[in-house]
Amino acid sequence: MAPARLQSIRRHFRTIYKRKTTTTATTKPEATATSSDGGYVAGRRPGRRPTLSRARRPVPLTPGVVELLAHVTDPVDGAAIRYIYEKLPRMRPLLELHPPARFEKRDVFTTLVRSIIWQQLSGQAATVVWLRLLRMLDAQVPGSVRCLEPPLVLDPVAIAGMPGPQLFRESGLSNRKSDTILEAARAFVAEPDRFVKLNDGSATDEEIIHTLVQLRGVGVWTAHMVMMFGMRRSNVFPIGDLAIRKAFAEVFMGLSKAAVQKRVKANTLPTDEDMRRRLRRELGGDGEYLSYISHYMWRAANPGFVYPDDRVDHGVTDEWAARSRAQDARA
Numbered sequence: 001m002a003p004a005r006l007q008s009i010r011r012h013f014r015t016i017y018k019r020k021t022t023t024t025a026t027t028k029p030e031a032t033a034t035s036s037d038g039g040y041v042a043g044r045r046p047g048r049r050p051t052l053s054r055a056r057r058p059v060p061l062t063p064g065v066v067e068l069l070a071h072v073t074d075p076v077d078g079a080a081i082r083y084i085y086e087k088l089p090r091m092r093p094l095l096e097l098h099p100p101a102r103f104e105k106r107d108v109f110t111t112l113v114r115s116i117i118w119q120q121l122s123g124q125a126a127t128v129v130w131l132r133l134l135r136m137l138d139a140q141v142p143g144s145v146r147c148l149e150p151p152l153v154l155d156p157v158a159i160a161g162m163p164g165p166q167l168f169r170e171s172g173l174s175n176r177k178s179d180t181i182l183e184a185a186r187a188f189v190a191e192p193d194r195f196v197k198l199n200d201g202s203a204t205d206e207e208i209i210h211t212l213v214q215l216r217g218v219g220v221w222t223a224h225m226v227m228m229f230g231m232r233r234s235n236v237f238p239i240g241d242l243a244i245r246k247a248f249a250e251v252f253m254g255l256s257k258a259a260v261q262k263r264v265k266a267n268t269l270p271t272d273e274d275m276r277r278r279l280r281r282e283l284g285g286d287g288e289y290l291s292y293i294s295h296y297m298w299r300a301a302n303p304g305f306v307y308p309d310d311r312v313d314h315g316v317t318d319e320w321a322a323r324s325r326a327q328d329a330r331a
Contacts (some may be wrong), residue, residue, distance in 0.1 A: 064096035080292040094296040101295035111230030114308040123306025133171040151310040159185040180217030229309040237290040245269040247300040
């Protein structure tokens with residue numbers, strides 16, 4: 001081989017060797033870290049823990065929510081507030097703006113009657129009719145209302161014994177609602193076994209709905225009201241509720257009230273399926289505490305929203321309690 005050619009080959013190999021040694025000297029060894037079970041995890045620097053992803057990182061509570069939780073005594077209510085705060089950022093302002101939800105276990109029949117009255121009425125209008133009905137029942141149907149102390153309870157036996165629904169109509173109820181209440185009372189009396197699981201709270205959500213919607217004039221929305229305000233079911237999202245649909249468009253779609261009103265007129269508000277699909281996406285599944293989410297939707301739609309629960313009875317119960325004390329004093 002010619003000397004020139006031999007020198008060229010030697011220079012070539014010296015260059016390759018020099019590159020290799022330089023790369024080896026400057027390249028850091030592959031880092032390893034000990035895993036939780038004592039093994040090694042390749043590709044991670046020793047002594048550094050893996051960070052939580054943004055989705056899993058705990059969300060710090062605002063001072064307002066911390067103060068709110070300090071006044072919430074029920075653990076379920078507190079868990080619901082934390083859940084909504086962490087999962088639904090768009091609803092965080094509502095947590096501080098509105099009072100927390102209050103769901104109680106109450107008499108099922110009484111809650112059913114109240115929910116029937118609330119069908120397709122504003123809470124204020126329904127309250128007027130409800131209180132008028134209570135006074136008329138107390139005056140004309142002995143034993144139909146028991147109210148020594150709150151909560152107030154309607155007796156289905158006394159109501160079922162009424163000759164007809166005329167008294168309900170005189171209180172301001174429609175013919176359909178009057179018939180529905182009377183027929184419901186008679187069903188509770190004639191078929192007590194049919195409603196026993198509702199009264200003892202052992203029925204599943206599906207069983208409650210199936211049992212109640214068999215009553216004429218009772219639909220899924222009314223069954224949902226009974227579940228929320230009479231049986232304290234925490235994961236109910238009412239079907240076909242206009243106020244919730246309007247609030248959902250504001251909170252989750254970012255629409256102004258004027259834009260929402262246009263959608264009401266055009267009948268283009270989000271449907272029940274639209275809302276459920278959006279919530280499943282935001283919550284990462286079917287979700288929990290939907291009753292509490294519903295509460296804040298109602299409040300967003302109307303801060304003075306009146307629920308079909310026993311809070312509307314306080315004026316009457318206070319009045320009757322005072323009357324009872326006066327009668328006891330005279331005796």
